[in-house]
Amino acid sequence: MEKTLYTITVFSENTVGVLGQVTVIFTRRGINIETLSVSPSAIKGIHKFTITVYSNLDQVTKVVQQIDKRVDILKAYFNTDDELIFQEIALYKLATDKLLAKGSIEEWIRKYHIRIMEMNETFVVFQKAGHYEETQQLFDELSESIGVLQFIRSGRVAITRSKVERLTDMLNTIQEKYGDLTD
Amino acid sequence: MIEKQILGSHALIQSLLNEGVDTIFGYPGGAIMPVFDALYDFDKRVNHILTRHEQGATHAAQGYARVSGKVGVCLVTSGPAATNTITGIGDAMIDSTPMVVITGQVGAHLLGTDAFQEIDVVGITQPITKWSYQIRKAEDIAWAVARAFYIARSGRPGPVVLDITKNAQFEKVDFEYKPCTFIRSYIPIPEVSNTQIEAAAALINQAKKPFALVGQGVILANAEEELKAFLVKANIPAAWTLLGSSAMSTDFELNKGFLGMHGNVAPNIKTNECDVLIAIGMRFDDRVTGDLSRYAKQAKIVHLDIDFAEINKNVKVDAPVLGTAKDTLPALTEKILPAKHTEWIESFKEYDDQEFEKVLQKEVYPTTGEITMGEVIHRVTEATNNEAILVSDVGQNQMMAARYFKYTKTRSSVTSGGLGTMGFAIPAAMGAKMGAPDRTVCMFAGDGGFQMTIQELGTIMQEQIGVKMVILNNHFLGMVRQWQEMFFEERYSFTKMQNPDFIAIAKAYKIDGKEVHVREELDAAIADMLKDDKPYLLVVNVEMKGMVYPMIPTGASVSDVLLGDEKSN
Numbered sequence: 001m002e003k004t005l006y007t008i009t010v011f012s013e014n015t016v017g018v019l020g021q022v023t024v025i026f027t028r029r030g031i032n033i034e035t036l037s038v039s040p041s042a043i044k045g046i047h048k049f050t051i052t053v054y055s056n057l058d059q060v061t062k063v064v065q066q067i068d069k070r071v072d073i074l075k076a077y078f079n080t081d082d083e084l085i086f087q088e089i090a091l092y093k094l095a096t097d098k099l100l101a102k103g104s105i106e107e108w109i110r111k112y113h114i115r116i117m118e119m120n121e122t123f124v125v126f127q128k129a130g131h132y133e134e135t136q137q138l139f140d141e142l143s144e145s146i147g148v149l150q151f152i153r154s155g156r157v158a159i160t161r162s163k164v165e166r167l168t169d170m171l172n173t174i175q176e177k178y179g180d181l182t183d
Numbered sequence: 184m185i186e187k188q189i190l191g192s193h194a195l196i197q198s199l200l201n202e203g204v205d206t207i208f209g210y211p212g213g214a215i216m217p218v219f220d221a222l223y224d225f226d227k228r229v230n231h232i233l234t235r236h237e238q239g240a241t242h243a244a245q246g247y248a249r250v251s252g253k254v255g256v257c258l259v260t261s262g263p264a265a266t267n268t269i270t271g272i273g274d275a276m277i278d279s280t281p282m283v284v285i286t287g288q289v290g291a292h293l294l295g296t297d298a299f300q301e302i303d304v305v306g307i308t309q310p311i312t313k314w315s316y317q318i319r320k321a322e323d324i325a326w327a328v329a330r331a332f333y334i335a336r337s338g339r340p341g342p343v344v345l346d347i348t349k350n351a352q353f354e355k356v357d358f359e360y361k362p363c364t365f366i367r368s369y370i371p372i373p374e375v376s377n378t379q380i381e382a383a384a385a386l387i388n389q390a391k392k393p394f395a396l397v398g399q400g401v402i403l404a405n406a407e408e409e410l411k412a413f414l415v416k417a418n419i420p421a422a423w424t425l426l427g428s429s430a431m432s433t434d435f436e437l438n439k440g441f442l443g444m445h446g447n448v449a450p451n452i453k454t455n456e457c458d459v460l461i462a463i464g465m466r467f468d469d470r471v472t473g474d475l476s477r478y479a480k481q482a483k484i485v486h487l488d489i490d491f492a493e494i495n496k497n498v499k500v501d502a503p504v505l506g507t508a509k510d511t512l513p514a515l516t517e518k519i520l521p522a523k524h525t526e527w528i529e530s531f532k533e534y535d536d537q538e539f540e541k542v543l544q545k546e547v548y549p550t551t552g553e554i555t556m557g558e559v560i561h562r563v564t565e566a567t568n569n570e571a572i573l574v575s576d577v578g579q580n581q582m583m584a585a586r587y588f589k590y591t592k593t594r595s596s597v598t599s600g601g602l603g604t605m606g607f608a609i610p611a612a613m614g615a616k617m618g619a620p621d622r623t624v625c626m627f628a629g630d631g632g633f634q635m636t637i638q639e640l641g642t643i644m645q646e647q648i649g650v651k652m653v654i655l656n657n658h659f660l661g662m663v664r665q666w667q668e669m670f671f672e673e674r675y676s677f678t679k680m681q682n683p684d685f686i687a688i689a690k691a692y693k694i695d696g697k698e699v700h701v702r703e704e705l706d707a708a709i710a711d712m713l714k715d716d717k718p719y720l721l722v723v724n725v726e727m728k729g730m731v732y733p734m735i736p737t738g739a740s741v742s743d744v745l746l747g748d749e750k751s752n
Contacts, residue, residue, distance in 0.1 A: 013368050016317070017305060022311040063493040071314045073332055074368040171367075178365055 003054040005034070007084055007158050010049035010067055011041060011074040011167045018072050022049060025066050031055060035088070037155030043167070045169045046074060075167045081161060086158035090135035091117070092126040092142055093150035099124050102146055123149060132156075154174050191219035191321030192352040198328035200228060201360045203621050204256050206247060206617055207231045208240035212260025213288030214300060217352035219258075225700050231619065232646055232647070236421055237264045239610035241271020242636070245280045246614030249597045252405070252620075253480045254335050255280070255614065260287040262300030265306070265346070270604055272310045272342045278426060279403060281340035283331050289348045291319045304346040313341035321354035323440035325361070333363035338371025339490045340403060361555050372489060373505040375514050383485045383502040384518035392527045393419045393451075394457035394482075396471075398444060399426035399600075400464015400489060404699035406508035407593045409465065411435070413516045415535045418524045420531060422450030424465045425585055428596040433569060433589040443471040445582040449534035451741040454479050458532075461485045464508050467497040468601070477740035487511050507632030541746045542732050547587060553726035554702055556580065560587040563625055563653060566709045571651075572597065573621040574615050576608035576632035582731045583663025586626045594619075612650040613642060623651060623713065630656045630682050640692040649716040654685055657727050665730050677736035689720040 012018045019038065026033055034052040041048035053060070060078050068076040096119070099105065108114060112134070117125040127140050135153055142148050187195070195218055199207070207229055211219040222231055234240040237259045244255025255275075259268060265286040275282045277565045289298040307397035308315040314334045318327050324347070331343040387393055407430055414421050420439045423430060431438045440447030442454070454460065460482040465471070472478045475497060486493070486500040487508060494503040504511050545555035547588050560583050564571065568609040569589035581598055590596070597615050598609040633654050643650060655661075660678040667675050689696040695720060697708045705723065712719040732747035 017309060017315075020306065021309050027312070032707075062492070062496055069490065069492045071366065071369045172371075174367055178367075 003056060004080060006053055006055055006060045006062070006078045007086065007156060008022050008049075008051040008053065008064055008067070008076065009158070010076045012038070012047050012049065013072045013074070013110055013170045014045055018047070018103050019049075021070050021072065022051075024044040025063055026053065029040070029059065029063060031059070031063065035155035037157050041167075043171070046167075050155060050157050051089045075170050077159065077166055079158070083161055084158040085161065086131070087129055087154050088132055088135055088156050089127065089129045090151065092128070092139065092148050094124045094126065094142065095149055096120065096124050096147060098123055098146040108138075108141075114138070162165060186234050188355045189325055189358050190217070190221065190352070191347075191354045191356055192325045194321060194356050195328065195347065195356045196221050196225050196229065197358060198325050198360055199226070199256065202254070202328065202332045204254070207256045207258050208234055208243040208247070208614065210234055210237050210240055210260070211266060212264050212287065212300070214261035214289055214349050215258065215264075215285075215347075215352075216260075217349065218285075218287070218347075220515065225543075230314040232259070232613070232642065233290075234610065235641045236551050237267035238270050238606070239283065239613075239636055239639045239642065240467075241268045241275070241282070242604070242607050242610035243614035243617070243642075244277075244282050245271060245275055246574060246597050246611035248280050248282055248613075248614075249618075250594050250615045251618035252594065253281075253618070254332055257282070257284040257461070259284070261289060261304070262298065265302055265304045269307065269311070270602070272308055272344065274599050274602040274604050274607065275342040276311045276313070278599065279340050279399060281334050281335040282342040282360050283345065284342060285345045285347060285359050288317065288346045288348045291348045292350070294319075294348070299444065304344060307314040308344045310345050311342070315344040316346070317343060318347040318351050320353045321356035325352065325358060327743070329361060329363040330366065331474075333366070334369070344661070346634070349490065372507050372510075373491065375506040375510045376504075376686045379502065380503045380511070380514045380518055382577040383461075383487075383504050384515055386483050386485055386502050387417060387419075387461065387515070388520050390459035390524075390569070391524070392456065392458045393417065393461060393524065394453055394459070395419050395421035395461040395463060396465050397421050397423040397427040397430050397463050398465025399416035399424070399430075399510050400487070401427060401430040402593055404464065404489070404508040406512050408507060409432070409512035409516070413512045413519070414531055416516055417519045417522045417630070419461065420453070420524070420530070422447070424468070424600075425598060426600045427465060427598075428585060429590040429593050432589075432591050437528075437536040441585055443468075444473070444735050444737075445586065445733065447535070447586075448538040448733050448744050448746070449531040451733075451735060451744055452534055453531060455481065455740065456483050457487060459484060461499075463487045463512070464489070466493050469497075472497060473739050473741045473743075477742070483519065488514075496659070523530060538733065538746070541748055542674045546732075553620075554705065554723055556583040556725050556729050557587050557652065559655060559700075559705065559723050559725065560584050560627065562639070562705060563709055564588045566706075566713055567625065569624050571625045572615050572619060574598065574608055574624060576628035577603045577605045578632065578660070579657075579665065579729065579731050580627045580629045580632070580661070582662075583655070585605045586731075605632040608632060609636045609639045609643075609650075609652065612652065613646075613648045616648050616650050623725060624649075626650055626652045627641075628654055629656055629661055630680055631660045631684075633685070634682075637688065640689065640694060642717045644692040644694060648718060650718055651712050651720070652720045653712075654720070654722045655725050656685070656722055657725050657729060658682060659727060661729065662731070668728070668730070685720060686720045691706075694720055696722065698722040698724070700724050718740035
């Protein structure tokens with residue numbers, strides 16, 4: 001079956017073991033997590049997960065419902081790339097001597113919008129933000145020409161193109177109904 | 184109300200009392216000893232039942248919860264005790280049974296060090312609980328217990344695990360108890376949507392051949408009367424799932440029987456003939472639906488459920504109705520028009536007659552040959568005026584019991600449906616009897632399942648729990664043998680059993696019993712079993728190669744029902 005890359009967004013309480021609760025739901029159905037990023041959200045005490053998986057609409061719908069129904073999860077939903085603005089960040093560690101031997105690096109810097117994070121006698125660290133294909137393209141080019149000593153890419157972070165923040169809507173509804181939101 | 188500082192162990196018991204707990208099934212051990220010590224002081228207020236294995240404690244708590252509607256409670260120690268509860272926890276999860284399991288844990292300073300009897304209980308149980316939480320300090324006890332009970336009993340019920348470290352049991356704490364009524368990330372009961380009700384009612388109102396499927400959701404919502412009013416108003420025939428059994432009394436005129444793999448012929452066939460299928464508090468389990476691609480494709484599907492994750496999970500739904508059946512059924516009843524579906528309802532009869540002739544005649548009313556499983560169930564239920572609680576194990580005994588046990592009251596059926604746990608019956612029957620002491624509890628198990636938790640006879644002896652136990656002994660793991668006969672060329676690989684003298688074992692536990700070999704002895708033995716409220720074991724030697732029919736083989740459509748006469752055709 002044709003698979004699409006879905007971005008799943010999960011808002012959870014910041015309690016011990018929530019990540020485990022979320023990941024086992026993928027494990028049960030044998031779904032690989034492509035990228036995962038977890039951090040505090042804009043709302044104090046609430047954490048936001050951004051998870052990408054290759055799946056199909058039927059499966060991703062069910063998985064997201066099963067995540068959403070967990071007690072510690074406030075809200076879970078999914079989007080396709082066209083509904084999102086998303087980004088990843090990558091760091092590339094390169095040997096200084098090889099980089100210098102290459103001569104001019106202006107072309108790379110212009111082409112890839114590279115930021116230089118650190119430079120010393122032994123190594124240089126490039127930083128590039130972008131979509132997966134873009135960070136990968138730079139990696140491929142660097143590997144081929146001078147070699148990459150170390151490479152790391154972050155999980156995806158994403159925000160939706162729609163005006164509404166679904167979590168805020170939900171919290172507002174609960175607040176209207178129950179008043180106090182503190183647990 | 185602030186009381187003086189008390190020990191964490193006392194705070195735990197006090198919290199349980201605040202939640203109305205009066206019965207605990209448990210087993211003491213190192214990491215839970217302070218709580219058991221505290222229990223000694225609460226002897227008059229809490230009835231603790233010492234089971235013979237922690238798995239028994241969980242199934243007993245399940246049986247207790249299923250018949251009473253209250254939360255079942257287990258109290259065990261850490262490590263192996265905690266892992267012994269896993270089967271019961273998983274069983275309660277898949278069968279939506281409210282249960283709180285409290286496990287002891289090593290002191291917080293030892294966590295993560297592979298200390299003696301340390302195991303990651305929260306990690307193990309998270310996927311099979313509604314909530315699993317480790318209490319590491321005494322001040323969390325009241326909060327966690329309140330939350331645990333709220334989560335276990337609200338919405339779609341389920342098991343909760345509280346793993347309490349030993350230091351939390353020893354620490355002193357200012358005790359103040361506040362029941363939990365709200366968790367912002369958890370909406371237990373969706374509000375009824377009028378739009379959804381209107382859409383569902385519109386489908387039902389234009390139906391010529393409506394058919395309702397009744398699941399445990401009706402029982403969990405205490406919505407049996409609401410269900411009846413709904414079905415009667417629009418004259419809708421209904422059938423039930425394994426866990427939905429006893430939601431409708433057997434003689435209710437619109438009750439058309441048991442669904443699924445070993446269900447009645449008519450409701451399975453009619454699933455694929457109806458024009459509107461109304462599923463109420465059931466989850467379209469594969470044992471009910473058979474092949475999904477050939478399941479009720481001709482019908483519009485209305486699905487009432489409390490759990491949004493069940494909608495469209497297995498069957499695509501045309502009109503979902505979220506909420507508790509207690510709210511949604513009356514809302515729907517108000518919007519539906521009175522109707523008569525006489526012809527449609529009469530069309531079930533042809534299949535009932537066929538099933539009677541081809542299956543029941545020889546299974547339930549045999550006059551010659553060996554005793555059959557079906558006739559034992561039938562005679563026991565009749566002898567109780569169909570007023571007893573049924574507790575069954577798993578396998579042929581379970582399917583026979585589901586088919587032939589009859590009900591006049593709700594919450595009268597306790598069985599392991601989703602997980603299919605052999606060994607469930609004895610401890611679950613104990614719990615059921617504790618939860619409904621005034622009722623007769625009839626347990627049926629095979630010779631295999633009975634031996635999986637046979638040690639609980641010790642609990643029955645010690646507590647004098649008046650359960651009526653029936654072993655349908657065919658000297659085989661009967662359901663597996665049936666499949667071997669049907670699908671594995673009669674290669675009976677490891678299904679034959681040499682059994683002990685069950686009556687002698689019962690006698691060793693001071694439990695009365697009788698063994699029956701021939702039909703003529705059966706009624707007298709049943710009468711002897713039911714003569715008082717004491718525990719009793721009845722062993723009935725039934726035909727060795729009995730088969731459960733009708734049967735829809737795995738992967739077949741609900742229209743393809745086997746009646747057991749196929750070979751001769």
